[in-house]
Amino acid sequence: MARFPFSAIVGQDEMKRALLIAAVEPAIGGVMVFGDRGTGKSTAARALAALMPPIPVTEGCRYHCRPEERGTCPDPCTSGRTRKMAVPFVDLPLGATEDRVVGALDLERALRSGEKAFEPGLLAKAHRGFLYIDEINLLEDHLVDLLLDVAASGENLVEREGLSVRHRARFVLIGSGNPEEGELRPQLLDRFGLSVEVRTPGNIDDRVEIMRRCAAQEADPDAFAESWQDEDQKVLRQIARGQKKLPSMSVPDEVLIDAANLCQAVKADGMRGELTLMRASRALAALDGAKTVQRKHLLEVAPMALRHRLRRDVLDETGSSARIERAIEELFG
Structure with missing residues:
Protein backbone atom coordinates (compact mmCIF):
# COMPACT_ATOMS: atom_id res chain seq x y z
CA MET A 1 0.00 0.00 0.00
CA PRO A 53 15.44 8.19 -3.11
CA PRO A 54 16.95 4.69 -2.65
CA ILE A 55 20.50 4.62 -1.31
CA PRO A 56 23.44 2.58 -2.72
CA VAL A 57 24.80 0.00 -0.27
CA THR A 58 27.35 -2.80 -0.33
CA GLU A 59 25.53 -6.05 -0.98
CA GLY A 60 25.42 -8.34 2.06
CA CYS A 61 26.50 -5.65 4.55
CA ARG A 62 24.30 -5.49 7.67
CA TYR A 63 25.40 -1.90 8.37
CA HIS A 64 24.28 -0.35 5.06
CA CYS A 65 27.84 0.70 4.20
CA ARG A 66 28.26 3.05 1.27
CA PRO A 67 30.17 1.36 -1.58
CA GLU A 68 33.18 3.65 -0.98
CA GLU A 69 33.20 2.63 2.73
CA ARG A 70 33.41 -1.08 1.95
CA GLY A 71 35.51 -2.97 4.51
CA THR A 72 35.39 -0.29 7.24
CA CYS A 73 32.61 -1.77 9.41
CA PRO A 74 32.41 -4.85 11.68
CA ASP A 75 31.19 -6.96 8.71
CA PRO A 76 33.87 -8.08 6.24
CA CYS A 77 31.97 -6.36 3.37
CA THR A 78 33.88 -8.50 0.89
CA SER A 79 31.17 -8.35 -1.76
CA GLY A 80 32.19 -6.27 -4.75
CA ARG A 81 28.56 -5.77 -5.71
CA THR A 82 26.37 -2.78 -4.95
CA ARG A 83 22.60 -2.70 -4.60
CA LYS A 84 19.97 -0.03 -3.99
CA MET A 85 17.74 -0.10 -0.91
CA ALA A 86 14.96 2.09 0.43
CA ASP A 205 -11.73 24.16 6.00
CA ASP A 206 -8.54 22.35 7.04
CA ARG A 207 -10.46 19.67 8.91
CA VAL A 208 -12.73 19.06 5.92
CA GLU A 209 -9.73 18.89 3.56
CA ILE A 210 -8.02 16.34 5.81
CA MET A 211 -11.12 14.13 5.64
CA ARG A 212 -11.28 14.47 1.83
CA ARG A 213 -7.63 13.51 1.37
CA CYS A 214 -7.81 10.58 3.80
CA ALA A 215 -10.90 9.27 2.01
CA ALA A 216 -9.18 9.58 -1.38
CA GLN A 217 -6.11 7.77 -0.08
CA GLU A 218 -8.17 4.94 1.40
CA ALA A 219 -10.21 4.53 -1.80
CA ASP A 220 -7.20 4.27 -4.14
CA PRO A 221 -3.77 4.66 -2.45
CA ASP A 222 -1.75 4.37 -5.67
CA ALA A 223 -3.80 6.91 -7.59
CA PHE A 224 -3.71 9.32 -4.64
CA ALA A 225 0.07 8.98 -4.32
CA GLU A 226 0.46 9.56 -8.07
CA SER A 227 -1.65 12.73 -7.90
CA TRP A 228 0.84 14.17 -5.39
CA GLN A 229 3.97 12.87 -7.09
CA ASP A 230 4.91 16.22 -8.69
CA GLU A 231 4.63 18.06 -5.36
CA ASP A 232 6.67 15.37 -3.58
CA GLN A 233 9.34 15.58 -6.28
CA LYS A 234 9.63 19.32 -5.62
CA VAL A 235 10.26 18.58 -1.94
CA LEU A 236 12.83 15.94 -2.89
CA ARG A 237 14.66 18.38 -5.16
CA GLN A 238 14.61 20.96 -2.36
CA ILE A 239 16.21 18.47 0.06
CA ALA A 240 18.86 17.48 -2.52
CA ARG A 241 19.66 21.15 -3.16
CA GLY A 242 19.90 21.81 0.56
CA GLN A 243 22.26 18.88 1.15
CA LYS A 244 24.47 20.02 -1.72
CA LYS A 245 24.59 23.67 -0.61
CA LEU A 246 24.98 23.08 3.13
CA PRO A 247 28.80 22.59 3.24
CA SER A 248 29.36 25.94 1.54
CA MET A 249 26.84 27.94 3.61
CA SER A 250 28.38 30.61 5.83
CA VAL A 251 26.88 32.32 8.86
CA PRO A 252 27.82 36.02 9.04
CA ASP A 253 29.02 37.39 12.38
CA GLU A 254 25.99 39.67 12.67
CA VAL A 255 23.68 36.61 12.58
CA LEU A 256 25.81 34.86 15.21
CA ILE A 257 25.50 37.99 17.39
CA ASP A 258 21.72 37.92 16.85
CA ALA A 259 21.65 34.28 17.99
CA ALA A 260 23.68 35.04 21.12
CA ASN A 261 21.50 38.06 21.98
CA LEU A 262 18.31 36.05 21.56
CA CYS A 263 19.53 33.14 23.71
CA GLN A 264 20.64 35.58 26.40
CA ALA A 265 17.29 37.41 26.27
CA VAL A 266 15.26 34.20 26.82
CA LYS A 267 17.80 32.93 29.42
CA ALA A 268 18.54 29.67 27.64
CA ASP A 269 21.01 27.60 29.69
CA GLY A 270 24.33 26.50 28.17
CA MET A 271 25.45 26.88 24.56
CA ARG A 272 23.22 24.29 22.89
CA GLY A 273 20.71 27.00 22.01
CA GLU A 274 23.19 29.09 20.04
CA LEU A 275 24.76 26.07 18.32
CA THR A 276 21.37 24.68 17.29
CA LEU A 277 20.25 28.09 16.04
CA MET A 278 23.41 28.32 13.92
CA ARG A 279 23.03 24.81 12.44
CA ALA A 280 19.29 25.08 11.86
CA SER A 281 19.65 28.52 10.24
CA ARG A 282 22.30 27.16 7.88
CA ALA A 283 20.12 24.19 6.94
CA LEU A 284 17.07 26.39 6.36
CA ALA A 285 19.06 28.84 4.23
CA ALA A 286 20.39 25.90 2.18
CA LEU A 287 16.85 24.54 1.77
CA ASP A 288 15.69 27.96 0.57
CA GLY A 289 18.57 28.23 -1.90
CA ALA A 290 19.97 31.37 -0.24
CA LYS A 291 23.58 32.44 -0.75
CA THR A 292 24.18 33.11 2.93
CA VAL A 293 22.34 32.85 6.24
CA GLN A 294 20.22 35.88 7.05
CA ARG A 295 18.40 37.10 10.13
CA LYS A 296 15.06 35.92 8.68
CA HIS A 297 16.34 32.32 8.69
CA LEU A 298 17.41 32.65 12.31
CA LEU A 299 14.06 34.07 13.41
CA GLU A 300 12.10 31.36 11.58
CA VAL A 301 13.91 28.52 13.36
CA ALA A 302 14.17 30.27 16.75
CA PRO A 303 10.93 28.89 18.31
CA MET A 304 11.69 25.27 17.37
CA ALA A 305 15.34 25.58 18.43
CA LEU A 306 14.72 27.28 21.78
CA ARG A 307 11.24 26.57 23.19
CA HIS A 308 12.38 23.37 24.97
CA ARG A 309 15.44 25.07 26.52
CA LEU A 310 13.66 27.74 28.54
CA ARG A 311 13.47 27.51 32.31
CA ARG A 312 10.05 27.51 33.90
CA ASP A 313 9.53 30.97 35.40
CA VAL A 314 7.14 30.97 38.39
CA LEU A 315 6.59 34.71 37.91
CA ASP A 316 5.79 34.32 34.20
CA GLU A 317 3.27 31.65 33.21
CA THR A 318 3.45 32.66 29.54
CA GLY A 319 4.18 29.69 27.25
CA SER A 320 7.69 29.18 25.86
CA SER A 321 6.72 30.10 22.30
CA ALA A 322 5.12 33.36 23.42
CA ARG A 323 8.21 34.26 25.47
CA ILE A 324 10.44 33.70 22.43
CA GLU A 325 8.17 35.78 20.19
CA ARG A 326 8.16 38.56 22.79
CA ALA A 327 11.98 38.52 22.97
CA ILE A 328 12.20 38.64 19.15
CA GLU A 329 9.85 41.63 19.07
CA GLU A 330 11.86 43.48 21.73
CA LEU A 331 15.22 42.76 20.11
CA PHE A 332 14.46 43.01 16.41
CA GLY A 333 11.11 44.77 16.12
Whole structure:
Protein backbone atom coordinates (compact mmCIF):
# COMPACT_ATOMS: atom_id res chain seq x y z
CA MET A 1 0.00 0.00 0.00
CA ALA A 2 1.38 3.43 -0.97
CA ARG A 3 2.26 5.68 1.94
CA PHE A 4 0.49 8.98 2.50
CA PRO A 5 2.41 11.60 0.46
CA PHE A 6 4.43 14.14 2.46
CA SER A 7 3.10 17.05 0.41
CA ALA A 8 -0.51 15.98 1.00
CA ILE A 9 -0.33 16.56 4.76
CA VAL A 10 -2.59 19.51 5.55
CA GLY A 11 -1.09 22.29 7.69
CA GLN A 12 1.48 21.39 10.40
CA ASP A 13 3.96 23.60 8.54
CA GLU A 14 6.38 23.95 11.45
CA MET A 15 6.62 20.19 11.92
CA LYS A 16 7.25 19.62 8.21
CA ARG A 17 9.86 22.41 8.18
CA ALA A 18 11.67 20.86 11.16
CA LEU A 19 11.74 17.43 9.49
CA LEU A 20 13.16 18.91 6.28
CA ILE A 21 15.86 20.75 8.26
CA ALA A 22 16.80 17.48 10.01
CA ALA A 23 16.91 15.64 6.66
CA VAL A 24 19.39 18.22 5.32
CA GLU A 25 21.45 18.40 8.53
CA PRO A 26 21.16 15.18 10.62
CA ALA A 27 23.78 16.61 13.04
CA ILE A 28 21.04 18.95 14.29
CA GLY A 29 20.40 16.29 16.95
CA GLY A 30 16.89 15.07 16.25
CA VAL A 31 13.36 16.44 16.24
CA MET A 32 10.97 16.21 19.19
CA VAL A 33 7.29 16.47 18.20
CA PHE A 34 4.86 16.97 21.08
CA GLY A 35 1.15 17.32 20.53
CA ASP A 36 -2.36 15.95 20.38
CA ARG A 37 -3.09 12.44 19.23
CA GLY A 38 -4.05 11.99 15.58
CA THR A 39 -2.31 15.09 14.27
CA GLY A 40 -0.08 13.37 11.69
CA LYS A 41 3.16 13.07 13.69
CA SER A 42 4.08 9.54 12.62
CA THR A 43 2.45 10.00 9.19
CA ALA A 44 4.76 12.93 8.40
CA ALA A 45 7.90 11.08 9.55
CA ARG A 46 7.06 7.95 7.53
CA ALA A 47 6.07 10.00 4.49
CA LEU A 48 9.39 11.87 4.48
CA ALA A 49 11.39 8.63 4.75
CA ALA A 50 9.37 7.04 1.91
CA LEU A 51 9.94 10.14 -0.22
CA MET A 52 13.74 9.87 -0.11
CA PRO A 53 15.44 8.19 -3.11
CA PRO A 54 16.95 4.69 -2.65
CA ILE A 55 20.50 4.62 -1.31
CA PRO A 56 23.44 2.58 -2.72
CA VAL A 57 24.80 0.00 -0.27
CA THR A 58 27.35 -2.80 -0.33
CA GLU A 59 25.53 -6.05 -0.98
CA GLY A 60 25.42 -8.34 2.06
CA CYS A 61 26.50 -5.65 4.55
CA ARG A 62 24.30 -5.49 7.67
CA TYR A 63 25.40 -1.90 8.37
CA HIS A 64 24.28 -0.35 5.06
CA CYS A 65 27.84 0.70 4.20
CA ARG A 66 28.26 3.05 1.27
CA PRO A 67 30.17 1.36 -1.58
CA GLU A 68 33.18 3.65 -0.98
CA GLU A 69 33.20 2.63 2.73
CA ARG A 70 33.41 -1.08 1.95
CA GLY A 71 35.51 -2.97 4.51
CA THR A 72 35.39 -0.29 7.24
CA CYS A 73 32.61 -1.77 9.41
CA PRO A 74 32.41 -4.85 11.68
CA ASP A 75 31.19 -6.96 8.71
CA PRO A 76 33.87 -8.08 6.24
CA CYS A 77 31.97 -6.36 3.37
CA THR A 78 33.88 -8.50 0.89
CA SER A 79 31.17 -8.35 -1.76
CA GLY A 80 32.19 -6.27 -4.75
CA ARG A 81 28.56 -5.77 -5.71
CA THR A 82 26.37 -2.78 -4.95
CA ARG A 83 22.60 -2.70 -4.60
CA LYS A 84 19.97 -0.03 -3.99
CA MET A 85 17.74 -0.10 -0.91
CA ALA A 86 14.96 2.09 0.43
CA VAL A 87 16.01 4.64 3.05
CA PRO A 88 15.67 2.81 6.39
CA PHE A 89 12.79 3.75 8.68
CA VAL A 90 13.03 2.01 12.04
CA ASP A 91 10.26 2.09 14.64
CA LEU A 92 11.69 1.70 18.13
CA PRO A 93 9.13 -0.14 20.29
CA LEU A 94 8.60 1.06 23.86
CA GLY A 95 9.49 -2.34 25.32
CA ALA A 96 12.84 -2.57 23.50
CA THR A 97 15.79 -3.72 25.62
CA GLU A 98 19.19 -2.05 25.47
CA ASP A 99 20.63 -5.16 23.74
CA ARG A 100 18.02 -4.91 21.00
CA VAL A 101 18.76 -1.22 20.51
CA VAL A 102 22.57 -1.22 20.46
CA GLY A 103 23.26 -4.86 19.50
CA ALA A 104 24.67 -7.77 21.48
CA LEU A 105 26.47 -11.10 21.36
CA ASP A 106 24.92 -13.54 18.88
CA LEU A 107 24.04 -16.28 21.38
CA GLU A 108 22.88 -18.80 18.80
CA ARG A 109 26.20 -18.60 16.95
CA ALA A 110 28.15 -18.67 20.21
CA LEU A 111 26.35 -21.85 21.37
CA ARG A 112 26.55 -23.52 17.96
CA SER A 113 30.19 -22.88 17.10
CA GLY A 114 31.72 -21.30 20.21
CA GLU A 115 32.50 -18.20 18.16
CA LYS A 116 31.93 -14.71 19.55
CA ALA A 117 30.03 -12.68 17.01
CA PHE A 118 28.10 -9.42 17.15
CA GLU A 119 24.42 -9.22 16.26
CA PRO A 120 23.63 -5.63 15.14
CA GLY A 121 20.74 -3.82 16.83
CA LEU A 122 18.18 -1.27 15.74
CA LEU A 123 20.80 1.51 15.61
CA ALA A 124 22.65 -0.35 12.85
CA LYS A 125 19.39 -0.89 10.96
CA ALA A 126 18.61 2.84 11.15
CA HIS A 127 22.02 3.93 9.76
CA ARG A 128 21.57 6.40 6.87
CA GLY A 129 17.85 6.60 7.58
CA PHE A 130 15.31 7.52 10.25
CA LEU A 131 14.79 6.24 13.79
CA TYR A 132 11.29 6.99 15.03
CA ILE A 133 10.17 6.69 18.65
CA ASP A 134 6.48 7.11 19.38
CA GLU A 135 5.56 8.08 22.96
CA ILE A 136 9.23 8.82 23.68
CA ASN A 137 8.22 10.34 27.02
CA LEU A 138 7.31 6.80 28.14
CA LEU A 139 10.69 5.33 27.11
CA GLU A 140 13.23 4.62 29.87
CA ASP A 141 15.49 7.63 30.48
CA HIS A 142 18.75 5.72 30.08
CA LEU A 143 17.67 4.54 26.61
CA VAL A 144 16.72 8.08 25.56
CA ASP A 145 20.12 9.29 26.79
CA LEU A 146 21.89 6.54 24.85
CA LEU A 147 19.96 7.32 21.65
CA LEU A 148 20.77 11.02 21.89
CA ASP A 149 24.48 10.25 22.41
CA VAL A 150 24.60 8.09 19.28
CA ALA A 151 22.51 10.56 17.24
CA ALA A 152 24.95 13.35 18.13
CA SER A 153 28.17 11.38 17.58
CA GLY A 154 27.08 9.27 14.58
CA GLU A 155 28.75 6.22 16.14
CA ASN A 156 27.62 3.30 18.27
CA LEU A 157 30.16 1.68 20.61
CA VAL A 158 29.26 -1.63 22.26
CA GLU A 159 31.53 -3.20 24.87
CA ARG A 160 30.12 -6.27 26.59
CA GLU A 161 30.60 -10.05 26.94
CA GLY A 162 34.20 -9.68 25.80
CA LEU A 163 33.16 -7.89 22.61
CA SER A 164 34.21 -4.41 21.57
CA VAL A 165 32.40 -3.22 18.44
CA ARG A 166 32.20 0.25 16.93
CA HIS A 167 30.07 1.06 13.89
CA ARG A 168 28.55 4.07 12.14
CA ALA A 169 25.01 5.00 13.17
CA ARG A 170 24.02 8.23 11.47
CA PHE A 171 20.28 8.72 11.39
CA VAL A 172 17.58 11.34 11.80
CA LEU A 173 16.13 10.82 15.28
CA ILE A 174 12.43 11.70 15.56
CA GLY A 175 10.59 11.43 18.85
CA SER A 176 6.91 12.09 19.38
CA GLY A 177 4.68 12.18 22.40
CA ASN A 178 1.56 13.51 24.06
CA PRO A 179 2.28 15.89 27.00
CA GLU A 180 -0.79 14.55 28.80
CA GLU A 181 1.01 11.22 29.24
CA GLY A 182 4.07 12.75 30.91
CA GLU A 183 6.84 15.18 30.05
CA LEU A 184 10.35 14.23 29.02
CA ARG A 185 12.94 15.18 31.63
CA PRO A 186 14.34 18.69 30.89
CA GLN A 187 17.92 17.35 30.78
CA LEU A 188 16.95 14.99 27.95
CA LEU A 189 14.59 17.35 26.16
CA ASP A 190 17.36 19.98 26.00
CA ARG A 191 19.55 17.58 24.00
CA PHE A 192 17.10 17.36 21.10
CA GLY A 193 17.98 19.79 18.34
CA LEU A 194 14.47 20.97 17.50
CA SER A 195 11.16 20.82 19.34
CA VAL A 196 7.81 21.22 17.60
CA GLU A 197 4.32 21.63 19.02
CA VAL A 198 1.42 20.29 16.95
CA ARG A 199 -2.23 20.94 17.63
CA THR A 200 -5.54 19.67 16.26
CA PRO A 201 -6.48 22.00 13.37
CA GLY A 202 -8.90 24.71 14.48
CA ASN A 203 -9.85 25.76 10.96
CA ILE A 204 -13.00 24.03 9.60
CA ASP A 205 -11.73 24.16 6.00
CA ASP A 206 -8.54 22.35 7.04
CA ARG A 207 -10.46 19.67 8.91
CA VAL A 208 -12.73 19.06 5.92
CA GLU A 209 -9.73 18.89 3.56
CA ILE A 210 -8.02 16.34 5.81
CA MET A 211 -11.12 14.13 5.64
CA ARG A 212 -11.28 14.47 1.83
CA ARG A 213 -7.63 13.51 1.37
CA CYS A 214 -7.81 10.58 3.80
CA ALA A 215 -10.90 9.27 2.01
CA ALA A 216 -9.18 9.58 -1.38
CA GLN A 217 -6.11 7.77 -0.08
CA GLU A 218 -8.17 4.94 1.40
CA ALA A 219 -10.21 4.53 -1.80
CA ASP A 220 -7.20 4.27 -4.14
CA PRO A 221 -3.77 4.66 -2.45
CA ASP A 222 -1.75 4.37 -5.67
CA ALA A 223 -3.80 6.91 -7.59
CA PHE A 224 -3.71 9.32 -4.64
CA ALA A 225 0.07 8.98 -4.32
CA GLU A 226 0.46 9.56 -8.07
CA SER A 227 -1.65 12.73 -7.90
CA TRP A 228 0.84 14.17 -5.39
CA GLN A 229 3.97 12.87 -7.09
CA ASP A 230 4.91 16.22 -8.69
CA GLU A 231 4.63 18.06 -5.36
CA ASP A 232 6.67 15.37 -3.58
CA GLN A 233 9.34 15.58 -6.28
CA LYS A 234 9.63 19.32 -5.62
CA VAL A 235 10.26 18.58 -1.94
CA LEU A 236 12.83 15.94 -2.89
CA ARG A 237 14.66 18.38 -5.16
CA GLN A 238 14.61 20.96 -2.36
CA ILE A 239 16.21 18.47 0.06
CA ALA A 240 18.86 17.48 -2.52
CA ARG A 241 19.66 21.15 -3.16
CA GLY A 242 19.90 21.81 0.56
CA GLN A 243 22.26 18.88 1.15
CA LYS A 244 24.47 20.02 -1.72
CA LYS A 245 24.59 23.67 -0.61
CA LEU A 246 24.98 23.08 3.13
CA PRO A 247 28.80 22.59 3.24
CA SER A 248 29.36 25.94 1.54
CA MET A 249 26.84 27.94 3.61
CA SER A 250 28.38 30.61 5.83
CA VAL A 251 26.88 32.32 8.86
CA PRO A 252 27.82 36.02 9.04
CA ASP A 253 29.02 37.39 12.38
CA GLU A 254 25.99 39.67 12.67
CA VAL A 255 23.68 36.61 12.58
CA LEU A 256 25.81 34.86 15.21
CA ILE A 257 25.50 37.99 17.39
CA ASP A 258 21.72 37.92 16.85
CA ALA A 259 21.65 34.28 17.99
CA ALA A 260 23.68 35.04 21.12
CA ASN A 261 21.50 38.06 21.98
CA LEU A 262 18.31 36.05 21.56
CA CYS A 263 19.53 33.14 23.71
CA GLN A 264 20.64 35.58 26.40
CA ALA A 265 17.29 37.41 26.27
CA VAL A 266 15.26 34.20 26.82
CA LYS A 267 17.80 32.93 29.42
CA ALA A 268 18.54 29.67 27.64
CA ASP A 269 21.01 27.60 29.69
CA GLY A 270 24.33 26.50 28.17
CA MET A 271 25.45 26.88 24.56
CA ARG A 272 23.22 24.29 22.89
CA GLY A 273 20.71 27.00 22.01
CA GLU A 274 23.19 29.09 20.04
CA LEU A 275 24.76 26.07 18.32
CA THR A 276 21.37 24.68 17.29
CA LEU A 277 20.25 28.09 16.04
CA MET A 278 23.41 28.32 13.92
CA ARG A 279 23.03 24.81 12.44
CA ALA A 280 19.29 25.08 11.86
CA SER A 281 19.65 28.52 10.24
CA ARG A 282 22.30 27.16 7.88
CA ALA A 283 20.12 24.19 6.94
CA LEU A 284 17.07 26.39 6.36
CA ALA A 285 19.06 28.84 4.23
CA ALA A 286 20.39 25.90 2.18
CA LEU A 287 16.85 24.54 1.77
CA ASP A 288 15.69 27.96 0.57
CA GLY A 289 18.57 28.23 -1.90
CA ALA A 290 19.97 31.37 -0.24
CA LYS A 291 23.58 32.44 -0.75
CA THR A 292 24.18 33.11 2.93
CA VAL A 293 22.34 32.85 6.24
CA GLN A 294 20.22 35.88 7.05
CA ARG A 295 18.40 37.10 10.13
CA LYS A 296 15.06 35.92 8.68
CA HIS A 297 16.34 32.32 8.69
CA LEU A 298 17.41 32.65 12.31
CA LEU A 299 14.06 34.07 13.41
CA GLU A 300 12.10 31.36 11.58
CA VAL A 301 13.91 28.52 13.36
CA ALA A 302 14.17 30.27 16.75
CA PRO A 303 10.93 28.89 18.31
CA MET A 304 11.69 25.27 17.37
CA ALA A 305 15.34 25.58 18.43
CA LEU A 306 14.72 27.28 21.78
CA ARG A 307 11.24 26.57 23.19
CA HIS A 308 12.38 23.37 24.97
CA ARG A 309 15.44 25.07 26.52
CA LEU A 310 13.66 27.74 28.54
CA ARG A 311 13.47 27.51 32.31
CA ARG A 312 10.05 27.51 33.90
CA ASP A 313 9.53 30.97 35.40
CA VAL A 314 7.14 30.97 38.39
CA LEU A 315 6.59 34.71 37.91
CA ASP A 316 5.79 34.32 34.20
CA GLU A 317 3.27 31.65 33.21
CA THR A 318 3.45 32.66 29.54
CA GLY A 319 4.18 29.69 27.25
CA SER A 320 7.69 29.18 25.86
CA SER A 321 6.72 30.10 22.30
CA ALA A 322 5.12 33.36 23.42
CA ARG A 323 8.21 34.26 25.47
CA ILE A 324 10.44 33.70 22.43
CA GLU A 325 8.17 35.78 20.19
CA ARG A 326 8.16 38.56 22.79
CA ALA A 327 11.98 38.52 22.97
CA ILE A 328 12.20 38.64 19.15
CA GLU A 329 9.85 41.63 19.07
CA GLU A 330 11.86 43.48 21.73
CA LEU A 331 15.22 42.76 20.11
CA PHE A 332 14.46 43.01 16.41
CA GLY A 333 11.11 44.77 16.12
